[in-house]
Amino acid sequence: MNLLRHRSLLLATAGTALALTLTACQSDDRTGSAPAATASATGNPAGGGQADTSGATGSTGPAHSTASKGSTDRTAGDGSTGSTGEQASATTRVCTAQDVTVSAATQGGAPYTHIVLTAKNTSGHSCRLAGAPHIQFLESHKQDVPAVAKSKPAAPVVLTAGAPAYAVVRLSDGGVDEDNEPVSAFSVILEGDSTVIAVTAPGSAGIAVDPAKALTGYWTPELRNGADEF
Structure with a gap:
């Protein structure tokens, strides 16, 4: 009787350790997958899911606006009209x-x-x-x-x-x-x-x-x- 009780206790202990191990592995898998998804959305916004689209748009939006403003400034600077052109003529x-x-x-x-x-x-x-x-x-x-x-x-x-x-x-x-x-x-x-x-x-x-x-x-x-x- 004591032998059976001892064997049951060992099996219970082993089961608890296995459950803890599986839980830790699942936690590690979830933690490792999150950066991979973020890198994919940043590097290739077109291939990301709907959940990542707003983030990709937000990151490219300011860059696009900056590029457009720079292009406008260069055009105004090179043009023959406007204050910049008059200064260049003078x-x-x-x-x-x-x-x-x-x-x-x-x-x-x-x-x-x-x-x-x-x-x-x-x-x-x-x-x-x-x-x-x-x-x-x-x-x-x-x-x-x-x-x-x-x-x-x-x-x-x-x-x-x-x-x-x-x-x-x-x-x-x-x-x-x-x-x-x-x-x-x-x-x-x-x-x-x-x-x-x-x-x-x-x-x-x-x-x-x-x-x-x-x-x-x-x-x-x-x-x-x-x-x-x-």
């Missing part, structure tokens, strides 16, 4: 006579009352063409041709390498009673530079200029209806 160095070539062509038909000056950037780098051309047609008239305020562009004119800018110049009213004088060449000075540029007048016979009626527009990237008509 810091671009002013074009000099060594940076551009200036030529003249008649505008419209006879009698030729207007010409168009073209300043082309031949320097290989960007420069800013400021103000209006300082023009003197005749040695007997040392005053610069007056500039028309309404033709002034809203933003600085920045010429990239090879780009042109234009200025419309009125020579006369085209009247037969005007005091016109023949001009075969004339001088142009750029704003911010004292170098005199000699420009050949268009046409084999040159141009007829009335110094009292002559006007010039500002440099612009293109010819605009209205602002460049005077």
